[in-house]
Amino acid sequence: MDLKKRLAQLDRLSRRPVSMGNPSNPHAQQDPAVLASNRLATIAELGLRESASSVGTVWSREYRDILSDPGNPLPDLREFFSRPIDFEADPREILFLDTETTGLAGGTGTIPFLVGVSWWEKGGMTTRQYFLPEPGHESAMLHELSVLAAGFRIVVTFNGASFDLPLLRTRARLNRLDDPLAELVVWDLLVPARRLYGNRLPDCRQQTLEREVCDLRRAEGDIEGSRIPQVWFDFLATGQGGLLSRVMTHNHRDMVGMGRLFILVAEAARSLDQGVDSTEKLDWLDGWALGRICERRRDTDLALACLGFSVVAAPRHGSRGLGDPRFLADALRILKRGGDWLLVERIINDGLSAGVDEPWLHREAAILYEHRLGEWPKALDHALKSGEDHRVTRLRRLLDESTS
Numbered sequence: 001m002d003l004k005k006r007l008a009q010l011d012r013l014s015r016r017p018v019s020m021g022n023p024s025n026p027h028a029q030q031d032p033a034v035l036a037s038n039r040l041a042t043i044a045e046l047g048l049r050e051s052a053s054s055v056g057t058v059w060s061r062e063y064r065d066i067l068s069d070p071g072n073p074l075p076d077l078r079e080f081f082s083r084p085i086d087f088e089a090d091p092r093e094i095l096f097l098d099t100e101t102t103g104l105a106g107g108t109g110t111i112p113f114l115v116g117v118s119w120w121e122k123g124g125m126t127t128r129q130y131f132l133p134e135p136g137h138e139s140a141m142l143h144e145l146s147v148l149a150a151g152f153r154i155v156v157t158f159n160g161a162s163f164d165l166p167l168l169r170t171r172a173r174l175n176r177l178d179d180p181l182a183e184l185v186v187w188d189l190l191v192p193a194r195r196l197y198g199n200r201l202p203d204c205r206q207q208t209l210e211r212e213v214c215d216l217r218r219a220e221g222d223i224e225g226s227r228i229p230q231v232w233f234d235f236l237a238t239g240q241g242g243l244l245s246r247v248m249t250h251n252h253r254d255m256v257g258m259g260r261l262f263i264l265v266a267e268a269a270r271s272l273d274q275g276v277d278s279t280e281k282l283d284w285l286d287g288w289a290l291g292r293i294c295e296r297r298r299d300t301d302l303a304l305a306c307l308g309f310s311v312v313a314a315p316r317h318g319s320r321g322l323g324d325p326r327f328l329a330d331a332l333r334i335l336k337r338g339g340d341w342l343l344v345e346r347i348i349n350d351g352l353s354a355g356v357d358e359p360w361l362h363r364e365a366a367i368l369y370e371h372r373l374g375e376w377p378k379a380l381d382h383a384l385k386s387g388e389d390h391r392v393t394r395l396r397r398l399l400d401e402s403t404s
Contacts, residue, residue, distance in 0.1 A: 047061050057137060060130050074266060095148070154186075155185070189265070195289060228250070304335060348361060348364055
């Protein structure tokens with residue numbers, strides 16, 4: 001549904017319920033009294049609590065999950081997230097956030113009708129969901145979110161830095177309010193997810209990460225994300241809950257999933273805080289990922305330790321391990337900084353044996369043999385395979401001069 005049609009539907013459903021219709025038809029117009037009665041019944045069924053704020057009425061619901069925080073203080077998360085912080089973070093200062101909306105287009109025509117927020121307290125995780133029973137109460141919901149957010153320093157989302165947060169900022173402006181999350185440092189879990197698990201998973205969607213990394217399985221009662229916008233439009237039309245309970249379950253599971261994923265990210269960061277000795281406990285894929293993060297931090301010693309372990313533990317045959325050009329390239333780039341040229345030679349040869357017979361690898365070999373090991377015949381052989389004419393010419397001249 002494009003933006004124009006979505007706005008037209010929203011306007012029709014929320015402003016002109018003036019005649020009796022068929023309640024089983026989501027698009028039928030309802031008598032105002034029947035619509036109001038249905039909405040009140042649905043709100044009660046969903047367990048939503050009504051509270052008054054300084055700018056209007058807010059409806060919310062809370063959950064409590066047994067999920068301990070990752071420890072205080074948090075480990076050094078530089079280069080796990082793209083936004084650094086200049087303070088020692090307490091996990092109780094983190095606010096997790098996820099929205100359910102009328103679409104994914106963003107902009108002024110998209111409304112967040114359910115905002116989930118979670119935080120750690122008293123040994124567990126509390127989740128609160130703010131629900132919008134009709135668009136006219138949006139300003140009150142955003143105001144309450146702003147009041148809550150004032151007690152935190154960091155907001156954590158999953159792919160929300162490019163959608164949820166800009167959307168809430170836009171909705172606040174349209175309601176003549178300040179951005180409710182403007183003062184919080186933004187950490188998006190998609191960034192460390194890609195850096196830690198992007199080389200081992202088919203994708204880094206949240207549910208993929210929950211299943212493959214967090215060992216979480218979503219049971220019955222969930223709903224596909226693509227169906228969520230229409231559920232709210234149906235509620236506006238009839239006042240009946242329909243699949244709203246599943247939408248709230250979906251949002252709650254997203255919040256818990258983010259909490260579990262954050263704990264794993266913190267555990268990975270804490271392993272780096274423990275130093276070189278911790279690298280011996282890593283899977284080769286973990287060593288690869290953490291080595292790249294250490295490289296971004298400019299921590300050469302730890303990057304060398306991580307990649308050194310990975311090279312030893314990685315498979316030697318097939319398309320994984322040293323048969324994966326991406327891993328091979330990262331290993332060579334980082335381990336060359338250690339100056340162990342015999343190790344570099346062994347990695348190149350293992351890569352060639354594993355089937356990575358590519359010009360860039362022969363070029364690495366040619367450079368190694370010419371400039372580091374002084375074995376010009378081998379350097380010439382690889383230069384010919386890499387297609388570098390200028391290097392071939394120079395090596396032939398050097399070989400001729402050495403035999404003359």
